[in-house]
Amino acid sequence: MFGGVFIKNKAMCKYLAILGLLIVILVNCMELYSGESLFAIDTNNMLSFNSFNLVFITVAMVCTLIFFLLSGSDIEKVGANVSEYFALIFFVLCGVCLAATFNTLLILFIGIEIISIPLYILTGSDKRNLKSNEAALKYFLMGAFSTGIMLMGIAFLYGGNPEGSFYISSLNAGQGKMPVMIAIGLVFMLIAMSFKVSAVPFHFWTPDVYDGAPAVFTSFMATIVKIGGFIAFIRLFENSFGSVQPQWQLLIAIITAATLFIGNLTAVFQQSVKRMLAYSSIAQAGFMLLSIFALNEAAKEGLILYAAAYSLATIGLFAILIKMEDYTIEGFNGLGKKQPVLAVTATVFLLSLTGIPLTAGFQSKFYMLMAAVRDGHHQWLVIFAVLCAAISAYYYFKIIQAMFFKEVSLNTTSNNLLLASAETTSTFRGLLIFIAILIIVLGLFPWLLTDWLHYQ
Amino acid sequence: MPVYYYIFLSATLFTIGVIGVLVRRSAIIVFMCIELMLNAANLLLVAFSKMHSQAIGATHPTAATDAQIFVFFSMVVAAAEVSVGLAIIVLMYRNVHSVDVNFLNRLKN
Numbered sequence: 001m002f003g004g005v006f007i008k009n010k011a012m013c014k015y016l017a018i019l020g021l022l023i024v025i026l027v028n029c030m031e032l033y034s035g036e037s038l039f040a041i042d043t044n045n046m047l048s049f050n051s052f053n054l055v056f057i058t059v060a061m062v063c064t065l066i067f068f069l070l071s072g073s074d075i076e077k078v079g080a081n082v083s084e085y086f087a088l089i090f091f092v093l094c095g096v097c098l099a100a101t102f103n104t105l106l107i108l109f110i111g112i113e114i115i116s117i118p119l120y121i122l123t124g125s126d127k128r129n130l131k132s133n134e135a136a137l138k139y140f141l142m143g144a145f146s147t148g149i150m151l152m153g154i155a156f157l158y159g160g161n162p163e164g165s166f167y168i169s170s171l172n173a174g175q176g177k178m179p180v181m182i183a184i185g186l187v188f189m190l191i192a193m194s195f196k197v198s199a200v201p202f203h204f205w206t207p208d209v210y211d212g213a214p215a216v217f218t219s220f221m222a223t224i225v226k227i228g229g230f231i232a233f234i235r236l237f238e239n240s241f242g243s244v245q246p247q248w249q250l251l252i253a254i255i256t257a258a259t260l261f262i263g264n265l266t267a268v269f270q271q272s273v274k275r276m277l278a279y280s281s282i283a284q285a286g287f288m289l290l291s292i293f294a295l296n297e298a299a300k301e302g303l304i305l306y307a308a309a310y311s312l313a314t315i316g317l318f319a320i321l322i323k324m325e326d327y328t329i330e331g332f333n334g335l336g337k338k339q340p341v342l343a344v345t346a347t348v349f350l351l352s353l354t355g356i357p358l359t360a361g362f363q364s365k366f367y368m369l370m371a372a373v374r375d376g377h378h379q380w381l382v383i384f385a386v387l388c389a390a391i392s393a394y395y396y397f398k399i400i401q402a403m404f405f406k407e408v409s410l411n412t413t414s415n416n417l418l419l420a421s422a423e424t425t426s427t428f429r430g431l432l433i434f435i436a437i438l439i440i441v442l443g444l445f446p447w448l449l450t451d452w453l454h455y456q
Numbered sequence: 457m458p459v460y461y462y463i464f465l466s467a468t469l470f471t472i473g474v475i476g477v478l479v480r481r482s483a484i485i486v487f488m489c490i491e492l493m494l495n496a497a498n499l500l501l502v503a504f505s506k507m508h509s510q511a512i513g514a515t516h517p518t519a520a521t522d523a524q525i526f527v528f529f530s531m532v533v534a535a536a537e538v539s540v541g542l543a544i545i546v547l548m549y550r551n552v553h554s555v556d557v558n559f560l561n562r563l564k565n
Contacts, residue, residue: 105526106522106525106526106529109526109529109530109533110529110533113533113536113537117533117536117537117540120540120541120544121540124544124547127547128551130551130552133544133547133548133551133552134548136544136547136548137483137544137545137548137557140540140541140544141477141483141486141487141490141541141557144487144490144537144541145477145490145493147490147494147533147537148470148473148490148493148494148497149493151493151494151497151498151530152470152493152496152497152500154497154501154526155466155497155498155500155501155504155523156500158501158504158505158522158523158526159459159463159500159503159504159507162512163512163516163519164504164505164508164511164512164516164519164520164522164523165516165518165519165522166522166523166526
């Protein structure tokens with residue numbers, strides 16, 4: 001925030017950021033609850049606020065709030081410009097809101113760019129670290145490349161649209177065959193959005209970037225930014241190409257299957273937990289792609305639930321990971337004895353990511369599969385997704401096993417654990433327990449969240 | 457002139473850009489190729505706006521101007537990207553004294 005110019009105390013920035021975020025969440029919930037907004041700004045119908053978008057924005061903001069509360073003190077450790085980091089995160093959040101509410105391709109383009117550009121800076125924020133630099137450059141080149149593709153896609157969509165406007169609803173002309181230019185535009189948009197959500201043929205930047213970026217920002221990138229990309233994806237495809245769904249459904253099905261397969265299979269072989277989480281985020285993206293494949297009511301509920309479950313679990317896991325010094329799986333050996341609270345909450349997060357019943361992860365995966373079954377086409381995808389979820393259990397359980405059933409090898413990791421025990425405060429532990437409870441509550445009563453979609 | 461000429465021109469520019477991104481090794485040249493892609497899209501937008509204004513300009517007066525305003529937005533975004541991107545490239549150069557993208561493979565192992 002710009003408050004950083006005046007405030008010298010680093011912790012102050014964090015509190016200011018948290019306060020600002022709380023106010024925004026409150027206003028957002030008020031609008032969701034009463035249907036009346038605080039300011040009525042005439043956006044010329046360029047933004048749409050229905051309950052789906054608002055619920056999603058609330059989820060994204062609450063996740064950011066939890067991210068600030070858990071990892072705020074770690075952001076302060078990355079570098080000297082703490083207030084700028086918070087400001088950049090707020091810019092990204094603003095971009096996520098635009099991407100969630102856009103009604104024209106112009107706002108979509110601007111929203112995606114507002115998400116991306118601050119992220120390039122955040123990725124490279126560890127200026128002395130070569131890995132961080134490389135990650136930033138790679139992310140930047142790939143991101144700008146996909147921007148070019150997206151702009152080309154928008155140009156073709158505009159050219160093919162007989163009404164000559166950027167409103168996505170006017171693209172949704174009706175059944176029948178698509179004009180050539182719309183079809184080209186659709187493929188370009190599909191490629192660009194796949195880049196942004198790291199679906200498989202275009203995923204190769206993800207592990208390197210997530211690995212190279214400072215771990216706090218990886219946590220942010222892997223969760224809020226990713227679900228922001230998905231919301232833009234589903235809104236674009238539902239509102240502008242929804243009527244020609246049969247023509248592109250097979251394409252999405254293939255991308256989904258490839259994403260699930262490659263993400264899960266490569267995650268199995270990773271030694272570093274941070275890198276493994278990067279691959280697992282690709283695998284989870286595969287599940288979220290099922291919602292774009294199905295594109296019905298259950299898919300929308302599922303996406304909201306998935307966004308919440310996945311973000312909460314991943315933010316929690318990364319917060320624990322940051323406290324470790326050794327990012328390999330061996331680094332987790334014996335954590336169950338030294339830090340039982342951390343280990344138990346990490347187990348809940350991992351179980352949720354795997355999709356074990358009683359956790360939110362199970363419910364969200366269930367909704368996604370239900371949406372795909374209801375859709376009725378390409379049923380092989382559902383079976384394939386379940387098989388891939390089974391593969392994912394292997395690498396998630398490897399960490400649980402390391403935490404509880406392996407002894408610490410004294411020469412390497414004792415130092416690491418000492419460090420971990422010194423740094424966790426009771427509020428940190430309390431928050432972790434709170435997230436774990438939240439995940440279980442969402443797993444038992446998913447309608448607490450999904451009912452909001454039908455509130456208005 | 458028919459709009460197809462413009463489509464071919466911008467498709468050619470776009471393809472040159474994509475090939476440049478894929479084969480060149482200097483980060484700066486890759487970056488220039490990305491700019492070429494963006495400008496190809498801008499050219500296409502303006503060409504389509506002219507096409508729409510001739511076809512339906514009488515009934516949809518905003519059809520033509522929308523795309524031209526869009527081009528302004530995309531130029532501003534491109535400028536923002538340049539400022540961030542060049543900073544990242546300079547940062548990279550300070551650390552490894554090279555802008556060769558092949559250095560990026562080091563992260564894999």
